[in-house]
Amino acid sequence: MTQHRLVSLRLPDNVIDALDRAARMQGRSPADVVRALLEAALSAAPLPDRAIGGSLALVLAALGAARGWLDLQTRLRMAGFVLRLSEAGVLTLNSWPANRALMPIEALGTSLPALCIRFRAPFPGAVPARATSTRPTGKVA
Incomplete structure (x- = not known):
């Protein structure tokens, strides 16, 4: 059996009014509506x-x-993990060896720029974007 604990929330009047209306429309108690909303949001x-x-x-x-x-x-x-840089420049934590993307590194409380600064180097294999092409034309000025 699931145990329950009493929790108090301080909510603005307009949110409480909307909660009461939603509960009446669903034929449920406001507590049941809040519980269902929280469970849905947290599971997603x-x-x-x-x-x-x-x-x-x-x-x-x-x-x-x-x-x-x-x-x-x-x-x-x-x-059992590895970091990969996506084509969009997002650093992700991937499973290893399956190499399946799991989450962006930001979900772990850090970022690509923060790690680059910390390690004093860009992510290995990252190709810096160039503003213009410097391809030789073969012409001598």
Whole structure:
């Protein structure tokens, strides 16, 4: 049986009024409506620990202890993960060796720019975008 705890929320009057209207329309109590809304919102949210199969502590430890990109990738692979840079420039945590994208690195509380600054290097394999082409034309001025 599911245990319940009493929780108090301070909500604006217009939200309470809307909640009362929704509850009456559904023939439910306001508490039941709030509970259903919260359950739906929380089950849809990609919580890091749920997305990576309970290995959040291992991934966070790897992120915290790594001294460079190679060290980070090695630590993550030992835990069954790897970082990949998408074509859109988004750094994602992927499963290893299946290489299935799990979540953007921002979901773990860091970012590509923060890691680049920390490791004093761009992500390995990242090709910097060029503003203009510098292809030689063959003409001598």
